[in-house]
Amino acid sequence: MVMEIVCPAGTPAALRAAVKAGAHTIYCGFADETNARNFPGLNFDRAEMREGVAFAHSHGTKVLIAINTFPRAGDEAIWHRAVSDAESCGADAVILADIGLLDYAARNHPGLRRHLSVQAAAANADVINFYADAFGVKRVVLPRVLSVPEIAAINAETEVETEVFVFGGLCVMAEGRCSLSSYATGLSPNMNGVCSPASHVEYHDDDGVLDARLGGYTIHRVEAKDSAPYPTLCKGCFSTGDKTGHLFEDAVSLNAEQLIPQLQKAGVIALKIEGRQRSRSYVAQVVRNFRAAVDALEAGKPMPEGMLARLSEGQAMTTGAYKKTWR
């Protein structure tokens, strides 16, 4: 069976581009705080979502709707409405993280397929099986902290489908629990759908030296000849004593394209591309690349060499935790 390419779409135009480029499945979100990419100018209103789902279905492509932030106490109705609207828009599944919202969806929308978001940080078979038993979760998006053998071990102990990130931004934190963005700005991907919200980001270009600040904190300063990273604390470059370096993680993107055969052997069903905040140009290029890769795998041909470095943060790539050498 061909591995499923799950592709991001931040706008209706990106959704159409992904469908035309060969995505098997699209994931996207409503234009509000219910999804973890709640950026200015991004996402879908209800009418756009309905049209987008219809367009995708007419081309044989599935649509998953991410409702993967954690509802604010007292305002649960916003998230409940999003689940209901996802079903009425014709979504093939919802991607949820919050245990209360999973329970709500299972009770009130039992026919709507439920996937577990990476924001739930479910990283072992016991917790994945709990989500399956308690809320009927059919698929889990695994955190980007597992090696390929660890993924294989999980798949050996669960019937739940596994989906893994293969390209894009590399979050190395316990997703859904990371408070770095909250610490600097008061806003987080978990509650507000924004990691390093643009409203708190300032850039200053001084003779080519780019100074990036988040919530008033200097995150990094890069010389004219160097590529620029995102202004996230986890990729920040800090000075302590006489040393300067990346405290948590280098500014690199994930690219596990060459590991696709190993991921398939490990029992992975779907390959996820990060980047709902990216353009339709990115979406089309990355989807075409990965669709060619899984088709080559299916045909027994070698993995094609990709040309995706220039689309990557820091213009550099890594296989991340999939090929851990440091543990």
Added chain:
Amino acid sequence: MTQSPLQIPRFPAVLAYPLRAMPLVPLSLSLTAYSRKIAKSHPGLFRRLGEYGHTKFVLDPTDLPFVICLHPNGGVPRVIVTRGPGEGTARIAGPLAALLGLVHGAFDGDALFFSRDLVVEGDTAAALALRNAVDDAELDLSREVSDLTGPMAPPVQRMFVFLERHTGVSLTRPEEAGAW
């Protein structure tokens, strides 16, 4: 680790120099009329700007001797071309070819930012909203121009395609691949 910088053509300095003497008022009026035509044919673009629909943007083609100040003005845009730094709360700067490529969906905005071909200053959220709104609008600026020429539209469009092929500058919206 690999590096693969984007190849962004620069506007030739020899052609940019005479533009210093170009009268800017007619250019501003023309661009205002042009942007209002786009606003009419792509109302979703201004709707997607949301709370930034009244933000003033400075678009700075760094290889040209002027900047473009865009005021979306709630869907009735105004454009002022000026030789100074321009007035606005968000500034997006880069070679003209990078800005045009961004509009046409030939380039990815984040990739241009990573490669330092694009600089954002001021209100980052407003700049992001504009970028996302423009990306979703699927604009074809040459088509918008050629449409104004009535029966001459086909040859004018062919001229843009010819120029694009010979300069490497994205002047039209790239054809998307057909369904897989």
